[in-house]
Amino acid sequence: MEEDFIIYQVKPHDNLGSIASRIDMKEDDLKSFHNIHCDKMDKIWFSDLRGIQFLCVPTHFVTPEKKIEALQKFLPQKKYSPLLHAKKYNVTENFERQNESSLNFEYDIELDFQTDQGQIFVNTHQKEFRKDGNKPDDKISSLALDCRESISPIPFVIYDHGRIASLFKPKEIAKKFKSKREEIEDFHIGEVSKKYLDLFEDNISNESYFFKQLNSTILFQILFPNTNWFHKTQFWKEKYTIIPNSFDLEFKFNIEFDDSHSNLLISKITGYLDEQCSLRELLRGIKIEDEDPEDNVFSEIKLIYETEKVSKRIHSIDAKIIIKYQGENYQTQHLHLKQS
Structure with a gap:
């Protein structure tokens, strides 16, 4: 206008x-x-x-300073509160990689917040998985979902700034799986299933590995953002993981606000990769000496948060993670979460 x-x-x-x-x-x-x-x-x-x-x-x-002052009444608080989240979100996820077929998933995630000795933790439960609109029915997918369901809900401790800090009572997760493994094995028989179950049990028993596996997913990074982001007034640098189980990389971020909507505040966060990393390093999750600079990747993060002006609750999140290699799109992951 x-x-x-x-x-x-x-x-x-x-x-x-x-x-x-x-x-x-x-x-x-x-x-x-x-x-x-x-x-x-x-x-x-x-x-x-x-x-x-x-x-x-x-x-x-209106001066930039006064615009920021006016926005304060709509921004999520710096100190995290469970009121930032709804109890349930619907998630759609699209994954595209060069020379591979695209993958499309849809599922729900339920959040149940509790406190233990003054510490906030959240039980997260992913359910109703669908692939291309249908419930996965192949053997491995079915087994993977049964394993995930056996340890759900998965509890996380939340930092004061909103990010996930750690698993809550991780040893209980492994115990829960062991108590249900026999029931799973009665349905999923064969050597392939046994090897998968052994690997799954090993992974969840390794607390640091299992936490990194979950915390490095785009889903949990965007669902539990650093609440300080919403109060930034200039560019900032921060680590972010764009490939699960890989190392995190430094990005340069900026945030813009749109408060023109009557009920929602829109926060647009954009980040650009601000360090050198080759594609081979990124995929293998390790730094390699003497990598050719021509093999470095470019990456861009685009996050859009819609928060309700009155309750300051996250209404929806749209996230796109783009990785380019030698001038072409190598991988794009797109997630959309909406309160349901």
Whole structure:
């Protein structure tokens, strides 16, 4: 929408700074505003307004500082509260990789928050899995879902800033699986199933590995964001994992807000990879000496959070993680979560 402005007649003793200060605006901002809207009038190049008869002045200008101040009442709190989340989200996930068929999944995730000795933890339960609109019915997928269901809900401890800190009582997860393994083996028989069950039990018994496996997924990274993000006023750098089980990488992030909607605040977060990493390193999850710089990847993260203005609860999240290699898209992962 075009901003409203008036045509101000410049007075003999006016300069750009004096006019800008009267409307609580910076000189450069006023100069830019005038030059954008002046049409056939003279553009401004100097502060003394020499030769300038008229100036385009915004009628409803709000300084960046005041915009941030006005946004504060809609932003999620810096200190995490379970009120940030709904009890259930529907998730759609699309995964595309170069020279491979795309994968499409849909599932629900339920969140149950509790406290233990003043510590917040959340039980997460993923269910109703569908692949391309249908429940997976192949042997391995069915076995994987049964294994996951046997240890659900999976509990996580939450940091004060909203990110996942650790598994809550991880030894109980392994015990839970062992108590149900025999029941699973009665249904899934054969050597392949036994090897899968052995590997699954080994993985969940390795607490640090299992936590990294879960915490490095895009789902849990975006569902439990750093709440400080919503209060950033300039670029910042932060580690992010774009390939599960790989190492995290440093990204340079920026955030923009759109509060034009009546009920929702939209926070758009964009991040660009800010360190060198080859595709081979990324996929193998280890740093390799003397990698060819031409093998480095480019990556972009795009996150859009819709939060309710009154409750400040996350209404929806749209996330896209793009990895490019040698100028072409190598992998794109797109997730959309919506409160249900």
